[in-house]
Amino acid sequence: MTTPSFHPLTIRECRRETADTVSIAFDVPADLADRFRFIQGQYLTLKTRIGDEEVRRSYSICSGVDEGELRVAVKKVDGGLFSTHANQSLAPGAVLDVMTPMGRFHTPIDPEAARTYVAFAAGSGITPVLSIVKTVLAQEPKSRFVLVYGNRTVSSIIFREELEDLKNRYMGRLVIHHVLSREPEEAGLLRGRIGAELVRALCDGPLTAEDIDAAFLCGPQPMVEEVRDALAACGTPAANIHVELFGTTTAARPAAKKAAADTPTDAATIAILQDGKRKEFTLPYDGESILDAAHRHGADLPYSCKSGVCCTCRAKVREGKVEMAENYSLEPWEVEAGYVLTCQSRPLTERVVIDFDAA
Numbered sequence: 001m002t003t004p005s006f007h008p009l010t011i012r013e014c015r016r017e018t019a020d021t022v023s024i025a026f027d028v029p030a031d032l033a034d035r036f037r038f039i040q041g042q043y044l045t046l047k048t049r050i051g052d053e054e055v056r057r058s059y060s061i062c063s064g065v066d067e068g069e070l071r072v073a074v075k076k077v078d079g080g081l082f083s084t085h086a087n088q089s090l091a092p093g094a095v096l097d098v099m100t101p102m103g104r105f106h107t108p109i110d111p112e113a114a115r116t117y118v119a120f121a122a123g124s125g126i127t128p129v130l131s132i133v134k135t136v137l138a139q140e141p142k143s144r145f146v147l148v149y150g151n152r153t154v155s156s157i158i159f160r161e162e163l164e165d166l167k168n169r170y171m172g173r174l175v176i177h178h179v180l181s182r183e184p185e186e187a188g189l190l191r192g193r194i195g196a197e198l199v200r201a202l203c204d205g206p207l208t209a210e211d212i213d214a215a216f217l218c219g220p221q222p223m224v225e226e227v228r229d230a231l232a233a234c235g236t237p238a239a240n241i242h243v244e245l246f247g248t249t250t251a252a253r254p255a256a257k258k259a260a261a262d263t264p265t266d267a268a269t270i271a272i273l274q275d276g277k278r279k280e281f282t283l284p285y286d287g288e289s290i291l292d293a294a295h296r297h298g299a300d301l302p303y304s305c306k307s308g309v310c311c312t313c314r315a316k317v318r319e320g321k322v323e324m325a326e327n328y329s330l331e332p333w334e335v336e337a338g339y340v341l342t343c344q345s346r347p348l349t350e351r352v353v354i355d356f357d358a359a
């Protein structure tokens with residue numbers, strides 16, 4: 001696996017999508033084209049300095065893989081340092097440090113497959129879903145897609161025109177249900193919010209939950225969990241439900257927490273493997289996270305949210321044990337296989353070896 005790395009990329013275009021959302025397309029130099037080749041549903045971590053502060057944020061790619069461009073969408077959030085900067089100040093020609101694409105919010109494409117895909121997205125959660133919709137419809141000519149997209153009002157629907165164009169281009173293979181919480185119900189629009197009731201209504205009508213080959217859920221944690229549980233209750237196999245938390249989540253950076261270590265020592269020895277090199281340091285059991293401690297000791301490890309949401313800091317435990325405070329992004333099989341979110345991990349054993357080169 002190639003280690004994720006930052007590269008300076010120049011902004012080619014900033015396009016206003018809604019009053020509070022801008023999409024940003026980057027120029028990718030030919031020598032970096034391979035490093036920035038992405039899979040539908042992946043995200044980029046952007047890094048810049050705003051004032052005296054280094055700011056990192058992850059944003060999903062909204063381009064389809066065949067479109068020949070690298071574009072993310074940034075929705076302004078209240079008090080959001082980077083999202084405000086992006087919406088108000090970024091312009092073509094500006095340079096940002098951009099990490100190579102990451103993320104596993106996708107399923108493999110099979111041009112011969114005739115699958116039924118469903119996506120439930122809320123607000124800016126449409127961003128990775130748009131990439132998936134465009135890629136699937138272009139590359140799997142026999143598959144169909146049902147998109148349920150929740151917003152407050154018509155004017156807050158991001159990519160509204162693009163979605164309409166896709167619906168016309170893929171007539172009969174793409175169905176879009178707009179669900180609006182602050183608009184009266186009218187033709188083509190549902191009033192309300194995305195939740196269990198809507199899932200049940202869909203699965204009692206045009207869809208059969210058991211036949212859903214892949215369901216992509218992207219939005220705030222409560223919505224995503226409610227839809228996931230409702231789909232599972234209707235009969236969609238858990239393995240077919242894919243989740244990405246987005247927008248507001250209840251995830252907060254956890255306070256340092258004393259790990260339940262049962263060792264005679266006060267501190268663990270941590271070894272970090274990255275790019276074939278090894279770095280060792282000691283870390284008290286009730287101290288900072290392994291990621292923060294490694295940075296303090298000079299390691300340059302990938303991270304973005306530091307809240308257990310984005311998965312950028314994922315690595316594999318080769319030796320010893322750690323405890324994660326939060327995990328909103330690793331799949332059960334990854335935890336089983338020894339993967340951890342290092343921003344959430346504290347040692348439980350005297351010796352811990354963490355491998356950032358593990359595939």
Ligand code: FES
Pocket residue numbers: 302303304305306307308309310311312313314329341342343344
């Ligand atoms: S940095 Fe986002 S999960 Fe660790």
